[in-house]
Amino acid sequence: MINSYLKFTVRSLAKHRVYAGINLVGLAVGMAGAIVLFQLVKYHLSVDRYHANADRTYRVVVDLHLEDGSVEQERGSAYVLHETLKKEFSNVRDAAYVAQKEVTIRVDADGTSRKFLEKEHLVFTNADFFKIFDYKWISGNASAMAAPNQAVVTERYARKYFGNDNAMGKVIRANNRENLVIAGVVADYPEETDFQQDIFVSLPTLKKIVPQYGYEDWGWIDSGRDTYITLRSPEDKAAFEAQMPAFAQKYYGPDARVYHYHLQDLSDVHFNIAYGGKIKFNTIIVLATVGILLILIACFNFINLSTAQAFKRSKEVGVRKVLGVSQAQVFWLFIQETALLTFAAGAIALAVAWLFAPMVSQWLSLNVRIDIFRDIRLLAFCAALFLLVIMLAGVYPAFVISRFNPVKAIKGVLKENNRSFFSVRKGLVVTQFGISFVLIAVSTLIILQSQFLKNKDLGMDKDLILHLNLPETETSKLTALRNELSVLPEVTGLSFFRSAPSVQMSGGGSIRFENRDWEKFVARSRAADDQFVKTYGLKLVAGRVPVHSDTLNELLINRKLVRALGLKSPEAALNRRLHVGDAGKTGTIVGVLSDFNNGDLYTGIEPTIVFADQQRYRRAGVKLSRLNASTISRIGSAWQKHFPENVFEYSFYDEEIAKFYQREELATRLTTTFALLSVCLSCLGLFGLAIFAIEQRTKEIGVRKVLGASVAGITAMLSMDFLKLVLVAIVIASPVAWYFMHRWLQDFAYRIEIHWGIFAWAGFLAAGIALLTVSFQSIKAALTDPVKSLKRE
Structure with a gap:
């Protein structure tokens, strides 16, 4: 059977x-x-769901509730937090501090010396990290992380540094100042993790590499330094968070109202964009x-x-x-x-x-x-x-x-019953093209928004600017580097700073204007030299550029800060005194800049201060008039001359900005691809239905042709039945498309308008493709010899 x-x-x-x-x-x-x-x-x-303790592992995050009513969500934490939590809370089993920092690693082996600039793949951490997260130990154990100058590497980094030799006990040098002994090797991490580090340096070593960090300062919070804990039971989370207000009161005193600590589930770390999710x-x-x-x-x-x-x-x-x-x-x-x-x-x-x-x-x-x-x-x-x-x-x-x-x-x-307008078949066709219309409209909006972000005027110049790392901030080296690069004919500007505008959010804190009390809002701060304005094409609307200095004496503010201070004009801010909280110094306002973006375009313009602080400089921006094959080589030679123990790497400013919007690029690709795929599928079904419908009306077509109907008239008659369904789908789906487009745009401080042209374009494309699909069969039927059509059984 x-x-x-x-x-x-x-x-x-x-x-x-x-x-x-x-x-x-x-x-x-x-x-x-x-x-x-x-x-x-x-x-x-x-x-990161594969870790054995995933259900009771958390990142300790803090929401900063500012006096102006705004809330800043911060993933980082103070250095002293992890040790204090483990001491004071019995339900905290393990606590790890994870600090990411760029480090130049030098490996001396077989008579040769190789250098590697480790960025995303190196962290400083303690032994509890390996208790919280699952790693398979090939050799050594986590206890070595308690001592200074120890390091653990993954198998692939052991091969990268030492080839097939046994890595245990080998020595590598960090930033040409500290020797690190390889005290352990762990298996390579799986793909399904956000912890994609390959070299783990013992936490006590951090104080040697970065001695100026505020290790005992509870207010010193850095987004690149996280605290992770495991509780003894997942049920302890509510009790732990209930104790955090009293904990904040103990260590922050009157400022406790600002610091609202809570636990972020490990499963949420990957998805929560506000705290740096992917x-x-x-x-x-x-x-x-x-x-x-x-x-x-x-x-x-x-x-x-x-x-x-x-x-x-x-x-x-x-x-x-x-x-x-x-x-x-x-x-x-x-x-x-x-x-x-x-x-x-x-x-x-x-x-x-x-x-x-x-x-x-x-x-x-x-x-x-x-x-x-x-x-x-x-x-x-x-x-x-x-x-x-x-x-x-x-x-x-x-x-x-x-x-x-x-x-x-x-x-x-x-x-x-072919005449039933709301038949199941017609309802399915309407649904198909409704889905396709929504996907086309949303993908069109995403493409337009992505183009808007790429082309928006950021209030500065972003073209032909080369970014270099500054391993050291010694005055003599910076001066010598400036002198050598400035004589190159392609170089028209050079600035030293901590971070470039619109690439990375700057630091910030409370400020005090003149003899007033502390302001209720936070101002962003940018450590940069006197060439910052010229190099990035920032617009000065009042006053002048500060004179050259190694520390905060004179400063610039933007128009947003002028308005926030309640001043009537930019000129009213000139020659007034401003105390910058995160710098701990007071300076004189000598100029006002037009507003520019501190970070990406997901956030708006913020009150901003620009001041000199050479110890904070981490990068150099080189403005070029043109770019040719030898330009990078000559800049690299000059840089390497002054930092011979470090690895020369560079990036272009416009490319760094573009990386901020990779999520939009991804969304564009995905939605466009699957929108077209849905349209193709819908048209494929419509094509089959058109074949069937025309077969059913073969004799009718023959009779109409005998009676004088034109090819165009028959084509229009056969196509209109299907085109009506597509038009109904567009009308029904338009509110749905508008809802999803509106929701998607809410993440951007700067966004395009949902214009009727988007709906017109999506509707025209959906209807046009459908009409083309049906018309192909309709024209073929209309051109058939009517004698053959009438003979057909």
């Missing part, structure tokens, strides 16, 4: 190969998209939703074509029922046909997903692998996906077909 059913299924699919082919391609494309999206969603949901959890929801929508569109295509075909196969069903085949047997026969087609489409989908996985990996900087034989979760998803598609796509058509009256079926008098 099963064998005969299988033969019948194969013959049926071969007989109706056009419809079978459309269903096969539609299901394969939809399932391939869903498989790729599943891998993306699975990766992000798996990040991706929004809402984005994961969107990706999962898009995957489901692709499957639904593919299934809707299958349902539409299957039910349309049902009336062509009515005689076949009638004969089977007369011969004694039950309704249930007919039902399962057509389910079997759906299952066979689904498994064939699934095999193609896996091949397509595997083929495009490298491209997706390059797009997203992730290793997206498609291997169901090694990935048990992917295998389970594919099995569930196949079953879901069979149920969604097969049950309704099989149910409709199995209920045919055998007598009417054999006589061929079964009729389909």
